[in-house]
Ligand SMILES: Nc1nc2c(c(=O)[nH]1)N[C@H]1C(S)=C(S)[C@@H](COP(=O)(O)OP(=O)(O)OC[C@H]3O[C@@H](n4cnc5c(N)ncnc54)[C@H](O)[C@@H]3O)O[C@H]1N2
C-alpha cells in the first residue's frame with residue numbers, strides 16, 4: 055500500500071481491523087476472579103432457583119381456600135429452616151421472607167394485614183391472604199437453562215448470577231496483552247521538568263488508563279525519540295504483546311517515522327488514513343498474529359481513535375460478543391454547524407437529557423478533551439442541525455459499551 059491512497063471510510067477501516075480477529079484461548083478461573091473477563095462458553099444453570107416455592111413477604115402461610123380466619127399459629131418456616139410438618143384449615147404457619155412455603159395450594163397473609171393475639175391471628179381489614187406473595191420454584195432460572203451467551207462480560211451482576219446458578223469456576227477468555235509506545239522528541243517524561251520547547255508526555259498514560267479494562271498486561275515503552283533506531287528498539291521490546299499501539303509520528307512530516315519503522319520491523323501495513331475527524335492518520339498493521347495500531351499524536355485524536363478502534367480490538371480478542379461502542383440518541387442542546395467531509399466526532403457533555411458539544415474542538419486541546427463525557431457522531435458532510443434534533447452519541451464512560 056502507499057500513502058497516496060485516499061482515507062478509507064471508518065466502517066470499512068473497522069471491518070478491516072476486526073475481520074479475522076479470533077478471541078484468545080480460554081481458561082478456567084474462580085468465579086470471583088473472572089470479573090472483567092468474557093465468557094468462553096454459554097453460562098448454563100447447574101441448579102434451579104428458587105429450588106422450591108418461597109414466601110416473598112413476612113407474614114403467615116395458610117391454605118389458599120381458607121381465607122377468612124381466624125387461624126391458630128401452629129408452626130414456623132424461617133429462611134433456612136423449613137417447616138417440615140403439615141397443618142389444616144383454621145391453622146397458619148409463621149413465615150419469613152425467603153422461607154420455604156409449606157407443600158400444597160397456599161397463600162400468604164402479610165403480618166401488617168392481621169392482628170395477633172397470643173397464638174391466634176385474625177384479619178384486620180387491611181388486606182386478604184394472596185398467592186401473589188409466593189415466589190414460584192424456578193421462576194428465576196431452571197437447571198439446564200442457558201443464562202448468558204458466550205462472549206458476555208462478567209461484571210458484578212453477572213458474577214452474582216454465575217455463583218447463584220452453581221458455578222464456582224468459569225470458562226473465560228484470556229485478556230490481550232498490550233504494548234503502548236509513545237514517540238516524539240518534544241515529549242517530557244516528567245510533567246515537573248518540562249522546558250518551553252517540550253510538552254509533558256500524556257498520551258501513553260492516557261491510553262494505558264483507557265485500555266485497562268479490556269487489556270491484561272500493559273507494557274509502557276516510551277516516550278521514545280523520533281529516530282528509526284529508537285522506534286525499532288521499542289517495537290522489538292513489544293514483540294511478545296498481542297497488540298501494539300503507537301501514538302504520534304503517524305502523519306506525513308519529516309519526523310513521522312512510525313510507518314517506515316513498522317515496515318522496516320517486518321510489519322505489513324493494512325491501511326493508513328481514515329476519513330474521520332479527529333484521527334485521520336490512523337494506521338493498522340500486522341506482524342504474524344500481532345496487530346499494530348498507529349494512532350495520531352494529538353491527544354484528542356489519540357483518545358477518539360483508541361475509543362473507536364483500540365478498545366473494540368481488545369474486546370474482540372478478549373472474546374466480547376459485541377465489541378463496538380453502542381450509540382444512544384440524544385437531542386443536541388446547540389445548533390450544529392454543517393459538518394466536515396470526514397465523519398466527525400465532536401467532544402461533548404451530557405446534561406439534563408441533552409448533548410452539548412464543547413466549544414473547543416481542536417484535536418490538540420487537552421482541556422476540552424478532559425471536559426468531554428461523550429462524542430457526537432456526525433456523518434460526512436452533515437447538514438446544519440438545529441438544536442433539539444436527535445443525534446447519535448457515544449458515552450465515554452466504560453468505553454461506551456455499558
Ligand atoms: N501536512 C500535513 N500535516 C498534518 C496532517 C496532514 O494530513 N498533512 N495531518 C494532521 C493531523 S489530522 C494530525 S492528527 C496530526 C498527527 O500527527 P502525528 O501522528 O504525526 O503526531 P505528531 O506530529 O507526532 O504529534 C502531533 C501533536 O501531538 C503531540 N503529541 C504527540 N505525542 C504525544 C504524547 N505522547 N503526549 C502528548 N502529546 C503528544 C505533539 O507534540 C504534537 O503537538 O498531524 C497533522 N499534520
Ligand code: MOO
Nearest residue numbers: 332333334355417
Ligand atoms: O484529524 Mo487530526 O486527527 O485532528 O488533527
